[in-house]
Amino acid sequence: MSMISKRAAGIAPSVTLAITAKAKQMKADGIDVIGFGAGEPDFDTPDHIKDAAIKAIKDGFTKYTPSGGIPELKKAVCDKFKRENHIDYKLNEVLISCGGKHTLYNIMEVLLDHGQEAILPAPFWVTYEEQIKMAGAKPVIIDTAKTGLKLTAAAVEKAVTSKTKLLILTSPSNPTGMIIDEKELRKVAELAVKHNFYVISDEVYEFLIYDGKKHISIASLDSEIKGIKDLTITVNAVSKTYSMTGWRIGYCGGPAEIIKAMDNLQSHSTSNPCSISQKAALAALTSPNDFLKDWKKAFDERRKYMVERLNKMKCIKCIMPEGAFYAFPDVSRTGMKSMEFTERLLDEAKVAVVPGKDFGADNNVRLSYACSMENIKKGLDRIEEFCNKL
Numbered sequence: 001m002s003m004i005s006k007r008a009a010g011i012a013p014s015v016t017l018a019i020t021a022k023a024k025q026m027k028a029d030g031i032d033v034i035g036f037g038a039g040e041p042d043f044d045t046p047d048h049i050k051d052a053a054i055k056a057i058k059d060g061f062t063k064y065t066p067s068g069g070i071p072e073l074k075k076a077v078c079d080k081f082k083r084e085n086h087i088d089y090k091l092n093e094v095l096i097s098c099g100g101k102h103t104l105y106n107i108m109e110v111l112l113d114h115g116q117e118a119i120l121p122a123p124f125w126v127t128y129e130e131q132i133k134m135a136g137a138k139p140v141i142i143d144t145a146k147t148g149l150k151l152t153a154a155a156v157e158k159a160v161t162s163k164t165k166l167l168i169l170t171s172p173s174n175p176t177g178m179i180i181d182e183k184e185l186r187k188v189a190e191l192a193v194k195h196n197f198y199v200i201s202d203e204v205y206e207f208l209i210y211d212g213k214k215h216i217s218i219a220s221l222d223s224e225i226k227g228i229k230d231l232t233i234t235v236n237a238v239s240k241t242y243s244m245t246g247w248r249i250g251y252c253g254g255p256a257e258i259i260k261a262m263d264n265l266q267s268h269s270t271s272n273p274c275s276i277s278q279k280a281a282l283a284a285l286t287s288p289n290d291f292l293k294d295w296k297k298a299f300d301e302r303r304k305y306m307v308e309r310l311n312k313m314k315c316i317k318c319i320m321p322e323g324a325f326y327a328f329p330d331v332s333r334t335g336m337k338s339m340e341f342t343e344r345l346l347d348e349a350k351v352a353v354v355p356g357k358d359f360g361a362d363n364n365v366r367l368s369y370a371c372s373m374e375n376i377k378k379g380l381d382r383i384e385e386f387c388n389k390l
C-alpha cells in the first residue's frame with residue numbers, strides 16, 4: 001500500500017516554485033536578483049481597509065462566523081455584482097471563501113465528477129489544471145497560440161463533447177493579460193446554453209484593463225442569452241483589486257444549489273474565512289476605490305514600457321497584454337524552451353521570470369510588471385544584454 005494517496009500523488013509539483021525558491025536563495029545570499037515573478041500588486045493595502053481590520057480585532061470580532069461568510073459581506077458582494085457587473089444575485093447565491101483559489105477549488109469539487117471534462121484554454125493559470133485533476137475530471141486544453149492568445153468560440157465548440165461539464169473563462173487572463181472579445185464572449189455564452197455546460201468566469205483582474213477596453217461579465221448577458229446566468233459561477237476576490245493577497249478573501253455568485261453545496265464542503269474543510277479579513281473585505285467593497293485609478297495608470301505605463309522594450313530585443317516577441325499585470329513574451333527564437341531560458345536568465349543575467357511550461361505554453365515566459373519602474377528598467381537592460389550575447 002503506498003503512503004501517499006493516488007489523488008495527492010497525482011498533483012504536479014510546480015516548476016515555478018522551484019525557480020522562485022532558487023531566486024529567493026540567491027537574494028538571501030546577497031546576489032542582486034531582479035524579480036519579475038510577482039503575482040500580486042506591489043502597492044500596499046489601503047489604510048481604510050487596514051483600519052477596518054484593526055477595529056475588528058479591537059471589537060473582539062475574532063470568533064467563528066457562519067462558514068459561508070458574514071451576512072453583511074454577502075450583501076456587499078451582491079451589491080458589488082449588481083453595481084459593477086450588472087448581475088443580480090441574492091444572498092443565498094453568493095459565498096465568501098478563503099481567497100479566489102479556494103473559491104475555485106470548491107467549485108471544481110462540487111461540479112466535477114470522475115470522467116467528466118473541463119475545457120481549459122491555454123495558456124492558463126497553473127492552478128486550474130491541478131484542481132480539475134484533483135476533482136477526478138479531465139482537462140481538455142484549447143491552445144490559443146494561433147489566435148493571438150485570444151479565446152475564440154470556434155475553438156470552444158470544437159472541444160465540446162458529451163462529457164463536457166464546464167469551461168474556464170479567465171478575462172483578463174493570467175498569464176497572458178488578454179481579454180476575450182465581446183463578440184466571442186456572446187458566442188461562448190450561446191454555446192454554453194446550447195450544450196448545457198457551466199462557465200466558471202474568473203474575473204479577479206476585472207479592474208485592470210487598459211486602453212479604454214471594458215470588462216463584461218458573461219452572466220450579465222442573461223437578458224439576451226437566456227439561461228447563461230444559471231450556468232455561470234462568477235468568481236472574484238479582493239486579492240488583486242485591493243492589493244489584499246495575504247488577507248485571503250475570495251467570493252463568487254452562482255445558482256443557489258451550487259452555492260449551498262460549496263458552503264457544505266467549506267463547512268467541513270476550512271470553516272469560515274478569517275473573521276478579521278471579512279471585515280476588511282467589507283470595507284474594501286463598500287468604500288470608494290479612487291486609488292485604483294492611480295494604480296492602473298502606474299501599471300499601464302509599466303506595461304507599455306516593458307512590452308516595447310521586449311519587442312526591441314532580437315530574440316523576443318511579445319503581444320501587448322490588454323489587462324492584468326503580466327507580459328507573456330515568446331522566447332522560442334532563442335532556440336530555448338521556457339525552463340532552459342528561465343534557468344539561464346537567472347544564472348547568467350540575475351533576472352527571475354516564470355517559465356510558461358506550467359501555464360501550458362513552453363515557448364513563453366511570464367514577466368510581472370507589478371514592481372517599480374526602476375527595477376523594470378534594470379531588469380530589461382539585463383535581459384537585453386543576455387539576448388545580445390546569445
Ligand SMILES: Cc1ncc(COP(=O)(O)O)c(C=O)c1O
Nearest residue numbers: 039099100101125174204237239
Ligand atoms: C487568474 C487567477 N484567478 C484566481 C487567483 C487566486 O487569487 P487569490 O487566491 O489570491 O484570491 C489568481 C492568483 O494568482 C489568478 O491569477
